[in-house]
Amino acid sequence: MVVAGQDPAVSVAIRVLDDGAWVSVDDERRVSVSELWRVGGDVCACPDDLADFVVEGFTAVGADGRTVTADVYGQCIRCGADATVRTIPVGRVVDGEFRSLAGEAVRFPGAGLGAPSPSQALPVPGSVGED
Amino acid sequence: MPTDVENWKSEVYGNEIREHLLEFAEEGWESIPADEHDAWFERFKWWGLYHQRNGQESYFMMRIGTPNGVLKPGQVEVVAEIADEYARGPAENPEFGDAYVDWTTRQSIQLHWIRLEDIPDIFEKLEANGLSTQQACGDSWRNIVGCPVAGKDSAEFVDALPVAMDLNETFTGNDDHANLPRKWKVSVTGCEEGCGQGDINDLAFEPAEKDGVKGFNVRVGGGLSRNEPRLARSLDVFVPPEDADAVAGGISALFNDHGDREDRYNARMKFLTDEWGTEKIRRVLQDDYVDFELQTAGEDLRDEYTYNSGRNDDGHHDHVGVHEQNDGDYYVGLNVLVGRMGADDTRELARIADEYGSGEVRVTQRQNVIVTDVPEEDLDDLLAEDLLDTYEPDPHTFMRGSIACTGTEFCSLSIVETKNRQVRYARWLKDNVEVPDGVEDFHIHLSGCTASCAQPQIADISLRGMKTRKDGEAVEALDIGLGGGLGEDPRFAEWVEQRVPADEVPGAIGNLLANFEERRQGDESFRDFVERTDEETLAELVEPEETSYADPYMHNTKLTWYPYADEDDMDASPAPARADGSPIPSDD
Numbered sequence: 262m263v264v265a266g267q268d269p270a271v272s273v274a275i276r277v278l279d280d281g282a283w284v285s286v287d288d289e290r291r292v293s294v295s296e297l298w299r300v301g302g303d304v305c306a307c308p309d310d311l312a313d314f315v316v317e318g319f320t321a322v323g324a325d326g327r328t329v330t331a332d333v334y335g336q337c338i339r340c341g342a343d344a345t346v347r348t349i350p351v352g353r354v355v356d357g358e359f360r361s362l363a364g365e366a367v368r369f370p371g372a373g374l375g376a377p378s379p380s381q382a383l384p385v386p387g388s389v390g391e392d
Numbered sequence: 393m394p395t396d397v398e399n400w401k402s403e404v405y406g407n408e409i410r411e412h413l414l415e416f417a418e419e420g421w422e423s424i425p426a427d428e429h430d431a432w433f434e435r436f437k438w439w440g441l442y443h444q445r446n447g448q449e450s451y452f453m454m455r456i457g458t459p460n461g462v463l464k465p466g467q468v469e470v471v472a473e474i475a476d477e478y479a480r481g482p483a484e485n486p487e488f489g490d491a492y493v494d495w496t497t498r499q500s501i502q503l504h505w506i507r508l509e510d511i512p513d514i515f516e517k518l519e520a521n522g523l524s525t526q527q528a529c530g531d532s533w534r535n536i537v538g539c540p541v542a543g544k545d546s547a548e549f550v551d552a553l554p555v556a557m558d559l560n561e562t563f564t565g566n567d568d569h570a571n572l573p574r575k576w577k578v579s580v581t582g583c584e585e586g587c588g589q590g591d592i593n594d595l596a597f598e599p600a601e602k603d604g605v606k607g608f609n610v611r612v613g614g615g616l617s618r619n620e621p622r623l624a625r626s627l628d629v630f631v632p633p634e635d636a637d638a639v640a641g642g643i644s645a646l647f648n649d650h651g652d653r654e655d656r657y658n659a660r661m662k663f664l665t666d667e668w669g670t671e672k673i674r675r676v677l678q679d680d681y682v683d684f685e686l687q688t689a690g691e692d693l694r695d696e697y698t699y700n701s702g703r704n705d706d707g708h709h710d711h712v713g714v715h716e717q718n719d720g721d722y723y724v725g726l727n728v729l730v731g732r733m734g735a736d737d738t739r740e741l742a743r744i745a746d747e748y749g750s751g752e753v754r755v756t757q758r759q760n761v762i763v764t765d766v767p768e769e770d771l772d773d774l775l776a777e778d779l780l781d782t783y784e785p786d787p788h789t790f791m792r793g794s795i796a797c798t799g800t801e802f803c804s805l806s807i808v809e810t811k812n813r814q815v816r817y818a819r820w821l822k823d824n825v826e827v828p829d830g831v832e833d834f835h836i837h838l839s840g841c842t843a844s845c846a847q848p849q850i851a852d853i854s855l856r857g858m859k860t861r862k863d864g865e866a867v868e869a870l871d872i873g874l875g876g877g878l879g880e881d882p883r884f885a886e887w888v889e890q891r892v893p894a895d896e897v898p899g900a901i902g903n904l905l906a907n908f909e910e911r912r913q914g915d916e917s918f919r920d921f922v923e924r925t926d927e928e929t930l931a932e933l934v935e936p937e938e939t940s941y942a943d944p945y946m947h948n949t950k951l952t953w954y955p956y957a958d959e960d961d962m963d964a965s966p967a968p969a970r971a972d973g974s975p976i977p978s979d980d
Contacts, residue, residue, distance in 0.1 A: 276396045276430065279805070282804035283446075283804060288426055288427050288430045290804075293445075294841070295800070295808075295841075297859055315858065317842060338859050338891055339861075
């Protein structure tokens with residue numbers, strides 16, 4: 262799949278690689294399984310609708326405007342719920358280059374992003390994301 | 393819509409990859425077009441080469457397929473020499489040094505830190521000595537597994553080794569079967585104990601007899617990966633040895649035509665078997681893929697299987713130790729903790745195999761090695777060799793039962809560090825935990841993710857990589873499963889405890905075994921105990937606990953370029969590197 266940047270002449274190729282281990286962007290392995298993500302929405306029954314989600318595999322990639330998304334499966338490590346989450350943002354294409362989201366960003370199915378509310382804060386310091 | 397992988401395979405795949413691979417090797421890493429990396433690294437797998445994970449770009453894992461785990465005289469020395477000369481990376485492993493050989497759960501060999509530019513020389517040396525990496529990975533017939541002492545086993549019903557070797561000869565490099573929808577794992581077993589572990593393979597030939605003819609019953613659709621474990625299911629087909637090629641080729645062709653090429657996650661034979669059922673597979677096989685009448689299944693030996701059963705059945709649970717062969721000589725199985733052996737030790741293994749045996753060495757599905765064909769009068773001298781102080785034929789129970797996959801040291805999929813951790817677990821358990829009375833075989837398998845390369849679901853204690861938070865920090869953790877095993881009534885482990893911080897797992901195992909000892913009835917086995925105990929109670933008996941065990945790998949080892957480097961940050965990675973090891977600067 263190819264994602265266009267702001268300049269239509271600039272685009273990036275995205276795909277799932279190595280049996281779901283990576284999201285590859287322009288033939289570089291940019292997003293890995295085993296990361297912990299904060300995922301909003303109704304992934305699990307954890308308080309504040311916020312899962313502490315370990316990514317075990319990618320099954321598909323897509324794009325929503327400049328946002329690169331992936332379908333993933335994994336588990337909330339707070340409550341143990343297994344889940345498959347679709348179209349979750351993994352990064353953005355800015356000036357024709359892919360930028361990963363910071364680990365602290367709150368991601369929502371449907372390519373959404375947001376800052377954690379105070380009640381959603383997990384004990385990890387950091388900012389919301391690069392974009 | 394076809395996947396990228398299918399598109400790449402349709403352009404170049406199979407034998408023809410070699411020519412391109414050797415050209416790239418000749419011209420160097422930088423000659424691979426940057427926008428073709430994904431395609432070529434996917435294709436290289438067919439020739440046994442996996443690009444190592446990020447932070448280790450330009451280095452490859454090389455897998456050498458050794459059908460049925462058989463290494464002929466002289467071949468182990470060749471493997472040792474290649475490991476010594478070529479499998480040295482930019483950093484050392486604190487447990488194993490900087491040149492080592494991994495014996496795998498599919499009776500193969502894996503080397504790491506292989507440079508693209510060295511591959512022509514390595515291929516030349518391997519092939520001059522009858523070894524190959526062809527189809528060791530990729531979407532094709534993988535290394536065929538079986539009873540590691542096939543042809544020599546005193547408990548053998550039918551000699552499966554010629555069949556396994558013939559299948560290997562027929563389907564390696566065979567263009568009609570080179571591009572399957574997904575990997576194709578085959579087991580061929582002739583012994584009475586179930587050592588081939590056919591239950592967890594895509595295609596299994598298991599010993600059987602029909603109308604006085606000894607041959608094989610056929611099963612399909614087993615496998616452990618992706619939280620979707622399946623036991624292989626009977627096709628109700630008996631195959632005399634001379635028809636094994638035709639039937640195996642027919643089933644492989646059926647999978648080739650009907651496996652899912654649009655969704656790699658649904659592409660394994662186990663999912664086609666789920667979808668079709670065995671009756672339809674048999675019918676289509678008969679109608680479209682074989683030109684003779686298939687026989688119905690013969691009488692099998694499954695009720696005699698004891699291998700890796702987890703029972704107190706006086707059976708065979710591994711091939712460690714001294715055992716008499718069917719010709720009066722002996723084989724000596726050596727325990728290789730987590731399957732990793734230094735290059736120098738591997739060279740020593742070759743020497744003692746040559747000095748005391750026929751020179752042949754065999755690899756088991758428990759990551760161990762076997763020296764075969766040792767005359768009785770030479771046993772004492774062999775057993776006195778220094779090498780056997782490390783790779784013991786009579787190891788402590790916890791050393792003997794430990795298996796671990798590759799883990800985050802090199803693997804893209806793994807969530808946690810595995811091999812070094814399992815070494816530390818085994819040593820700590822040996823020093824601190826009492827083995828339950830009478831228990832000699834106790835299997836603890838550690839797999840870094842759900843791919844299940846360490847076969848965790850068929851162990852007494854199954855450990856699977858996870859994450860958790862401890863004191864607010866993300867740490868490496870393990871799910872704990874109990875009571876898995878094969879034998880006559882195979883059963884996958886029950887996952888009773890999730891996300892145990894990795895430093896609390898040895899304490900959990902110690903407490904669990906103490907609780908087991910207190911509650912067991914007579915001399916019942918751990919698996920029997922698990923089967924009669926409800927899941928809630930089992931979870932209560934695990935009791936994770938910090939102990940004197942220290943775990944240096946609690947941080948996110950996947951975010952390092954190499955978990956054991958002094959400077960392990962991804963930014964400190966010396967990769968990618970040229971043939972001389974000098975880093976290649978990035979364009980920006």
